Amino acid sequence: MYSRKLRATNQNHFNSELLTIDLAINPASVAPTRRRFLALLGRTLLAYPVLQSALLTTACGGGGSSTSPPPPAITDDQFLDQLEQAIFQFFWEQADPGTGQVKDRGLAAGGDTRTVSSIAATGFGLTALCIADKRGYRSSTEIQARVLATLNFLSQMQTQNQNQSQTQNGFFYHFIDMTTGQRVWQSEVSPIDTSILLCGVLTCRQYFQDPQIQNLATQIYQRVDWPWMLNGGTTFALAWTPENGFFTGRWDVYSELMMMYLLAAGSTTLPIPDPQTSWNAIARPSVSYAGLTYISGTPTLFTHQYSHAWFDFRNKQDAYVNYFNNSVDATQAHKQFCISLAAQFPDYANNLWGISASDSANGYVAWGGPPATGPIDGTVVPYAAGGSIPFASSDCIQVLRHIHDTYPAAWQRYGFVDAFNPRTGWYDGDVIGIDLGIIMLMAENFRSGFVWNTFMKNPEAQAAMTLVGFH
Numbered sequence: 137m138y139s140r141k142l143r144a145t146n147q148n149h150f151n152s153e154l155l156t157i158d159l160a161i162n163p164a165s166v167a168p169t170r171r172r173f174l175a176l177l178g179r180t181l182l183a184y185p186v187l188q189s190a191l192l193t194t195a196c197g198g199g200g201s202s203t204s205p206p207p208p209a210i211t212d213d214q215f216l217d218q219l220e221q222a223i224f225q226f227f228w229e230q231a232d233p234g235t236g237q238v239k240d241r242g243l244a245a246g247g248d249t250r251t252v253s254s255i256a257a258t259g260f261g262l263t264a265l266c267i268a269d270k271r272g273y274r275s276s277t278e279i280q281a282r283v284l285a286t287l288n289f290l291s292q293m294q295t296q297n298q299n300q301s302q303t304q305n306g307f308f309y310h311f312i313d314m315t316t317g318q319r320v321w322q323s324e325v326s327p328i329d330t331s332i333l334l335c336g337v338l339t340c341r342q343y344f345q346d347p348q349i350q351n352l353a354t355q356i357y358q359r360v361d362w363p364w365m366l367n368g369g370t371t372f373a374l375a376w377t378p379e380n381g382f383f384t385g386r387w388d389v390y391s392e393l394m395m396m397y398l399l400a401a402g403s404t405t406l407p408i409p410d411p412q413t414s415w416n417a418i419a420r421p422s423v424s425y426a427g428l429t430y431i432s433g434t435p436t437l438f439t440h441q442y443s444h445a446w447f448d449f450r451n452k453q454d455a456y457v458n459y460f461n462n463s464v465d466a467t468q469a470h471k472q473f474c475i476s477l478a479a480q481f482p483d484y485a486n487n488l489w490g491i492s493a494s495d496s497a498n499g500y501v502a503w504g505g506p507p508a509t510g511p512i513d514g515t516v517v518p519y520a521a522g523g524s525i526p527f528a529s530s531d532c533i534q535v536l537r538h539i540h541d542t543y544p545a546a547w548q549r550y551g552f553v554d555a556f557n558p559r560t561g562w563y564d565g566d567v568i569g570i571d572l573g574i575i576m577l578m579a580e581n582f583r584s585g586f587v588w589n590t591f592m593k594n595p596e597a598q599a600a601m602t603l604v605g606f607h
Contacts, residue, residue, distance in 0.1 A: 212533050216579045217271070219522075219536070222551035223576040224268045226567060227261040228282075230550075236261070236286025237314040241568045244548040252321070253314035256329040260573025262286060262336030263446070263587060266343040267580050280349070283340050287352035290337070293317045294359050300378055306360035306406075307376075308333060324375035327365045327387065331396040332570070334360065335446040335591065342593045357596075362400035362408045370410075370417045372396060389419045389433035392442035394459065401603045402596030415604040420456055425506040426472040430465035431457055436504040437492040438574065440466040441523035445577040447597065448588035454605045460527075467524040471531060473506040481514035483558040486531075487538040490520030494555040494571065497562040514559040518552035522575030525582045551575070 210218070230242040232253070238261040242248035262283065269279045293302040302309070302317045304325045311323040334357055341353035367373040367382045372393075374385035387393045397418070401411035408414055423432045433439065440463040443449075449460040474489035491510075493502040494517040503510025504520075521535040539546050545563045546556045553564040554571055580586050591597060 212537075213583060215537055215540070216525075216533070216583055219551050220267065220271065220576050220579055221273055222549070223572045224264055224273050226550035226569065226572050227264040228268075228274065230569070231258075231261060231282070232314040233282070234285060235289040235315060235317065236282055237289065237312065237317070238569050239314060240311060241554075241566045242550070244550060244553045244565055244567045246549040251314050253312050254329065254569055255308040255310060255312065255326070256332040257569030257573065258286065258290075259329075259333035259336035260570055260577065262333075263339045264573065264576055266339050266590065267576065267586060269343070270586060280344060280346060283344060283349055284346070284352075287337065287340070287349060287356065289317065290333075290356050291352050294356065304376060304378075305364045307365065310375075322377065322379070324377050324383070326375050327372050328393065328396055330360065331399050332442065334399055335395060338594050338597070339446065339587065339591045342590050357399075358403065358405040360399075360403065361406045362403055363406060366408060366414075370414050372400075388417060390421065390431050391433045391439040393418065394443040395447060398443075398447060398597065398600040398604065402594075402600030404596065411600070411603045412605060415454070423469070423506065425469040428465045428469045430462045430469065432466055434504075435507055435509040436502055437466065437470050437490070437520050438523060440527075441574050441578065444526070445574060445581070446587060446591040447601075448585075448592050450588075452601065452606045454607075463524070464527045467527040467532075469506060470504070470520070471528070473508075477512065481512075481559060483514060483516070487534050488516060488558070490517050490535060491515065492517050492520040492523075494519075495564045495566060495568070496555060497557060497560065513557065515555050515557045515562075517555045517571075518546070519554075519571040519575050522552070523578050525578045529582055
């Protein structure tokens with residue numbers, strides 16, 4: 137019952153369309169291996185002129201020798217840069233240029249015509265724009281214009297809302313039309329997806345030295361009425377809809393929820409009344425596996441990744457645990473869990489593992505482990521390893537490079553497809569915005585600490601961690 141997975145795990149609260157919409161795979165979007173290899177080779181040559189020179193020399197018989205040494209392999213940093221650039225293309229191309237709202241999902245090969253945006257994907261997209269500006273993936277003028285358009289549109293949604301069809305008490309609906317901002321699929325007003333959006337908004341506020349961007353970002357954050365989402369309790373309601381009001385479930389078990397409580401504690405206008413009490417009310421179940429013991433409320437790996445994309449938990453601890461080290465243990469336990477399934481799925485190995493809520497050949501599945509959750513069928517989900525790069529860098533990068541080198545159809549226009557099954561030869565025709573986003577942000581955090589360093593300059597983030605007891 138967590139985050140963007142609400143549509144898969146709270147079926148009784150949603151229109152059944154949420155479980156099946158747009159999950160059909162388009163076989164035509166998976167390019168043949170030879171064509172894929174040539175396309176990848178072309179992009180690699182453009183990105184790395186030294187490699188281009190080496191290959192051309194070899195092809196032309198340079199040096200008078202019939203045998204030339206193979207071109208040097210790119211470094212891990214170069215590989216991650218290539219991956220980040222590909223993912224950024226999704227956030228640039230699959231967003232409405234006028235509103236900045238990012239699609240929930242798109243065709244992996246590009247050319248998608250769907251119009252449904254996820255407010256969380258827009259949050260990841262805003263952070264991706266900051267990374268792209270820092271890395272020079274596109275001109276600063278274009279990027280700042282896109283950020284300003286996005287924040288303007290979000291602010292207008294909060295202040296010009298008609299009949300609660302766009303926002304409620306500052307919170308945003310999970311799924312909206314990317315052009316109009318209107319709610320779609322009878323989706324919920326989502327505190328966790330709004331929190332992901334706000335993390336992107338506040339990253340932009342700290343990175344761009346533009347008064348308009350900074351003022352809009354501050355206003356968007358300050359309008360969120362956090363006490364309203366408590367619905368009279370100590371912990372947050374799972375969600376709200378105009379048809380049924382607040383959901384009966386609550387965000388009260390450890391998951392990706394840390395960002396939500398910290399943003400609510402740090403608000404200077406509408407904070408929750410007792411941040412420490414709310415923080416302590418979160419249940420923190422303990423899991424033991426393969427000699428590792430860690431806090432985990434669900435076996436799905438993304439819950440150990442999302443809050444860590446922005447909040448820097450390294451070298452910090454509250455009354456319970458060091459959450460960064462906790463995610464390290466959760467990642468290693470998940471790797472060992474996948475390898476333990478090799479008798480059933482021989483492809484799972486040290487260099488090929490990772491299952492987290494994703495598409496599958498049979499639709500969207502909230503799967504993972506330990507313990508085993510969902511009908512695991514040998515599918516590999518690249519963001520499982522990609523979103524954990526800071527926690528187990530060599531292990532995770534090894535997986536991503538192995539997928540890239542061994543399964544060419546798993547890499548398309550925007551980097552990795554959402555999921556694939558090496559046993560059956562199934563490859564997803566889609567990418568999902570939040571799954572790409574967690575890879576890009578965590579890759580950049582590993583490479584430079586940029587997202588952590590930028591986001592943690594927000595005084596509200598610093599104050600919040602002190603308020604709930606981090607030291």
